[in-house]
Amino acid sequence: MTDDTTKAAPESPAPPAGDVESQTPATGFGVTGILRRWRREDLVKRGSLALRGLGFLFSLLAFIVMASNSHGGWEDFDKYEEYRYVLAIAILSTLYTGAQALRQAQEMHAGKQFFPPLTLALVDFFGDQIVAYLLISAASSAIPLTNRMRQGADNIFTDSSSAAISMEFLAFIALAFSALISGYKLSTQSYI
Template identity: 35%
Template sequence: MHSPPQQPHRNGETTPYPIPNHPFHSTVSLRKLRRFNYLILVFRIASFSFSLASFIFMLSTSRGPNSPRWYHFDAFRLVVGANAIVALYSLFEMVASVWEISRGATVFSEVLQVWFDFGHDQVFAYLLLSADSAGTALARVLKGRDTCTAWNAFCIQADVAIALGFIGFLFLGFSSLLSGFRVACFIIKGSRFHL
């Protein structure tokens, strides 16, 4: 990228390149800030990919007309729903992250953005973990019953979908640590950057 080096902005939503707060920011600090934003983007992409994969895997578990279906089981419905929500949310956050890296400004106002990110990261991480744990418990119960004897492929694919959901949760959890740190920076210093 040959764009000019980005500076941290307090209220970047109105002008893409406002006057920086700290005109003498060292290039080391700028590099660190940029690395922080790229790290968030990587976590968003990973959590989007894994939750979307989990969603698709669970949706395509049915084998033939008599096969059991995911919507016959409460916990699997929860897995599908939670992964769909997280995939959509991560897609939005990916766009927001790219926007922030390319324009140096948040999509919403800074205060709204940091709280929006952190709040949703926390709630959706707990939601996804809860859904996947419930799915695991159900999958374990099914293992000892006729369903998995007659339809082994269904059970294996459900297991894979749940495992993918757990990986998606891991990346969402990492994102929530970083967005939590940005909230704390905002509370303490009035800016989402700590450098």
Template identity: 30%
Template sequence: MAKSAASKIASLVLRILTIVLLLISLVVLSTNSKTVETDLGVAQIRFKDILAYRYVLFTIVIGVAYSLLQLVFTIFEVIRSSEGNLVFDFYGDKIISYVLATGAGSGFGVTNDMKQLYELGNFFEKSYASISLLFLGFICTAVLSVLSSYALPKPV
């Protein structure tokens, strides 16, 4: 089954939306820090001090890289009215959506656990905001995954 023009445009819009959501998530997460007063002095807590947030950052970067690559391919498909590589789209969208889902899940989990243990003001709220944007990026990629599965040729 060939990709329709509407399907190609929807893919293009969803890929752009995914990139925007993931880039905003990346900025919010990477700039998240908090200065706290301890018995030993002043300490700076940054996102990279928490291992799960590093994994979240990794998933965001992988998601942005893949989405940019696919955006170029999708633009090429729309301009040239070609099919592209349907199998690559199918498996790539599936894998990346799972990667983004695991990043969002680990981020939500560690933020919930750490928030119960430590009072760091708005540090965890910013983390929740970044991870929520990552989750929305996952939703877009999951929808793309469904669209790419419809484009695959049906067995005879």
């Protein structure tokens, strides 16, 4: 953010002083301020896309690992409500982050937005926040069961469960940061 401005500074040694400054809000002054703001918005956009992509990757991994985690007998994820919860939330998060990342990539490619910006900002923020809460909830609910199982047996079933839980926790981290960025975007909507 500040790196760009230090680079841009030598190119415009004398920014217009006077009327322009008093009309712009407190974020920047004159042309350099506007340029700085554009670069920051671009950074925010890329960061948001990267975090959602990471969230999608980790959710998908959690989904695949947990869904393939049945080895007969008691070693079947379908026999435990915690693991079913983990799977359900992994599917939901995969769909949500996948759809959002796809939409964002399309928008960056086309260079325009297909939905009203305020609706989009609200859906973005509440979606990210709710999915983050669901992910941490699912991961937390499955950890004690897995801990207890590993005291008795340490095999491919418990290892796969741990892996799926870890992936879900990483997806939570990505979504929590994405919710921060979405909150920032929502706050820069002009109606507030």
